[in-house]
Amino acid sequence: MSVTAPQGFEAAGVAAGLKSTGKPDVAVVVNRGPRKIGAAVFTSNRAKANPIIWSQQVILDRTVEAVVLNSGGANCFTGSFGFQTTHQTAEKAAELLDVSAGDILVCSTGLIGTGDEAFRAKVLAGTEQAISELAADGGDAAAQAIMTTDTVMKTAVVSRDGWTIGGMAKGAGMLAPGLATMLVVITTDADLDALDADTALRRATGQTFDRLDSDGCMSTNDQVTLLANGASGIRPDIDDFAAALTELSDELALKLQGDAEGASHDITIRVTNAASEQEAVEVGRSVARNNLFKAAIFGNDANWGRVLAAIGTTSAQFDPYNVDVWMNGVRVCSEGGPDRPREEVDLTPRATDLLIDLQVGEAEATIRTNDLTHDYVHENSAYAS
Amino acid sequence: MSVTAPQGFEAAGVAAGLKSTGKPDVAVVVNRGPRKIGAAVFTSNRAKANPIIWSQQVILDRTVEAVVLNSGGANCFTGSFGFQTTHQTAEKAAELLDVSAGDILVCSTGLIGTGDEAFRAKVLAGTEQAISELAADGGDAAAQAIMTTDTVMKTAVVSRDGWTIGGMAKGAGMLAPGLATMLVVITTDADLDALDADTALRRATGQTFDRLDSDGCMSTNDQVTLLANGASGIRPDIDDFAAALTELSDELALKLQGDAEGASHDITIRVTNAASEQEAVEVGRSVARNNLFKAAIFGNDANWGRVLAAIGTTSAQFDPYNVDVWMNGVRVCSEGGPDRPREEVDLTPRATDLLIDLQVGEAEATIRTNDLTHDYVHENSAYAS
Incomplete structure (x- = not known):
């Protein structure tokens, strides 16, 4: 059900011919009210796609009627023609929904530089068709239409006393943080x-999407959107709501990690006893972006030296000769020297736990990443995205 | 001839059993004077190997008698035992050369965590043997003994009016900057x-080693050393000497790039019209570390969108809609939009030129890197270094 699990939302996904495979590629999510609250976070990449530039203006008044999303083309670096395409997409949806174009978010994903006249015609036709097919059970169709190299549809639903949050996500590569890191739409009938x-x-x-760093590459098109309509009539405690939203976001983030392009390991990097949470995050990200470490994990090699070498590039407080490193429960390094033999670590399971104990403070953070594999190289050399 | 091309230097390389292949693995370079000037730059990684910790003390008085180098083990994160091994290596060389141990630099390369009693015994025996084989034509033997995954020996010689600079380098992966990025010994008979x-x-x-960023991973053991003895009796102009040293360093850096682990393209990233040289370097490094761009080049795909996405993650002054990108002479992006079709770019040659024209200032810089290939993943997953 994804985004249509909460009351008062409709969605649709249609095939508009943007994908050469003929699979669904345009999705629309509409908030039927009563309230039309919107919030969004965007990629912090300074090279932003046209839909990002548009949507950053739309969100300013915190009112959102609908989100139009397409796969099969990023509409990024496509000049003023591309921006007009985004504008026209919003106007088309607004006209058909009888609302203001300034309340329509637009998201695109696919190859950078794609956004010609054929692209525009297909997006506009797809938007019209999707709106004509809007349905209270259309969440899964929408989730399918935003898939790119994703091998599975990614949705999640969390329910509490009388209110619900639903979400859909796409993303299978280029997962690095900088606020959002993928296309995600989340809906709720809670009154916020x-x-x-x-x-x-x-x-x-x-706490979730921003700590998933699959390949260190930041996208030009990423956006995470929350739509809230109060249709449940229930106003949750803000902390309760934030906790439920974090739970749902974490579930979606795990699904993104599990489907990362070409990955054979899902690596959870937990950094403990850091001087601050910020430093724990810095250390975790440094390891998550170390190609040598990631290639070693692909090769089922518990190469803890590469972990310490990565930590050494950070500005975090630590003493290289007082760090413990655990892999899948085996302490392979203690006080900056070898501990248990690396051969004792079983790295054959997909789930891989790396624990770094910095022994300088009490803060901690968890960063998720994937290994660097032959398939990652293959997908990103052969697939032009 | 490498490090023995200038007058007054002797070198040797021997097989001490550190490499399982039985190939040479201990090298010694000795300065016979008359002057014993030494200079060195070290990895800026805060996780430093024992030889780095030792050598940083040795260089303080700018006097160096000899350099002892070993492959087959990094002696990094090997505890106080490992530091004592480095210390004993310097003492062994000093005793045999009848100089002070405080004037002996030590360099190690190989697997982090390697430095047990067997390692120590072999390094000490190898040092003794190498010193017994010191020769005025021993430069190539020394250059061979420091190779790790290098497929070719890397040496260079530059001569000017009456004085000479010679150098040897090893490094075929983990080439990222942070001062030095590899093991390099350079000698000169100029009087400095x-x-x-x-x-x-x-x-x-x-300008050279520091702008070679093969895989973004910084080593724990890297060191570039210059030994000067004045044996030529000629005192060059400092600018002339620096220019010649830069020429030699550039030649060695190119050889390191050309032998980078698993690479199929040598990518030269030239950033022009930046606001400052520092910003040009930042932009170049950002692209050099972008796995998606590097995988695209492996796949002979002129994916300029990934270049712009990488630039967008920097803090450099630029307007995404006023950037030109050229690949191998073809302008694929102008003013933030598609220009010539990417298919026009011939990426089959190993040498790959990427030109990024930021159009905001007059500064420029060149960063060198390699593509991300199946072989890179293979070598770094199967080879534990």
Whole structure:
């Protein structure tokens, strides 16, 4: 059900011919109210796609009627023609939904540089068709239409006393943080004020999507959106809502990690006893972006030296000769020297746990990443995205 | 001839059993004077190997008698036992050369965590044997003994009016900057003061080795050393010397790039019209570390969108809609939009030129890197280094 699990939302997904495979590629999610609260976080990449530039303006008044999403083309670096395409997409949806174009978010994903006249015609036709097919059970169709190299549809639903949050996500590569890191639409029938929605979304993404760093590459098109309509009539405690939203976001983030392009290991990097949470995150990200470490994990090699070498590039407080490193429960390095033999570590399971004990403070953080594999190289050399 | 091309230097390389292949693995380079000037730059990784910790003390008085180098083990994160091994290596060489141990630099390369009693015994025996084989034509033997995954020996010689610079380098992966990025020993019979030697070395490495960023991973063991003995009796102009040293360093850096693990393209990233040289370097490094771009080049795909996405993650001044990108002479992106079709770019040659015109200033810089290939993943998953 994904985004249509909460009351008062409709969605659709259609095939508009943007994907050469003929699979669904345009999705629309509409908020039927009563409230039309919107919050969003965007890629912090300064090279932004046209839909990002548009949507950053739309979200300013915190009112969102609908989101139009397409796969099969990023509409990024496509000049003023591309921006007009995004604008026309919003106007087309607004006209058909009888609302203001300034309340329509637009998201695109696919190859950068794709956004010619044929692209525009297909997006506009797809938007019209999708709106004509809007349905209260259309969440899965929408989730399918935003898939790119994703091998599975990614949705999640969390319910509490009388209110529900639903979400869909796409993303299978280029997963690096910088606020959002993928296309995600989340809906809720909880009754939220705009500022509370924004606060809860930032809190949830900061702990989940923002700590997923699959390949260190930041996208030009990423956006995470929350729509809230109050249709349940229930106003949750903001902390309760934020916790539920974080739970749902974490579930979606795990699904993104599990489907990362070419990956054979899902690596959970837990950094403990850091001087601050920020430093724990810095250390975790440094390891998550170390190609040598990631290639070693692909080769089922518990190469803890590469972990320490990565930590050494950070500005975090630590003493290289007082760090413990555990892999899948085996302490392979203690006090900066070899401990248990690396051969004792069983790295054959897909789930891989790396624990770094910095022994300088009490803060901790968890960063998720994937290994660097032949298939990652293959998919990203052969697939032009 | 490498390090023995200048007058007054002797070198040797021997097989001490550190490499399972039985190939040479211990090298010694000795300065026979008359002057014993030394300068060195070290990895800026805070996780430093024992030889780095030792050598950083040795270089303080700018006097160096000899350098002992071993492959087949990094002696990094091997505890106080490992540091004592480095210390004993210096003492062994000093005793045999009848000089002070405090003037002996030590360099190690190989697997982190390797440095047990067997390692120590072999390094000490190898040092003794190498010193017994020191020869005025021993430069190539030394260059061979420091190879790890290098497929070719890397040496260079530059001669000017009456004085010469010779060098040897090893490094075929883990080539990222942070001062030095590999093991390099450079010798010269020019007559230099210690401060001039240091200045010239920092100037040369800053423009060459420091701008080679093969895989974004910084080593724990890297060191670039310059030994000067004045044996030619000629005192060159410092600018002339620095220029010659930069030329030699550039030649060695190109050889390192050309032998990078698993690479199929040598990518030269030239960033022009930046606001400052520092920003040009930042932009170049950002692209050099973008796995998606590097995988695209492996696949002979002129994916300029990934270049712009990488630039967008920097803090450099630029307007995404006023950037030109050229690949191998073809302008594929102008003013942030598609220009010539990407298919026009012939990426089959190993040498790959990427030109990024930021159009905001007059500064420029060149960063060198390699593509991300199946072989890179293979070598770094199967080879535990």
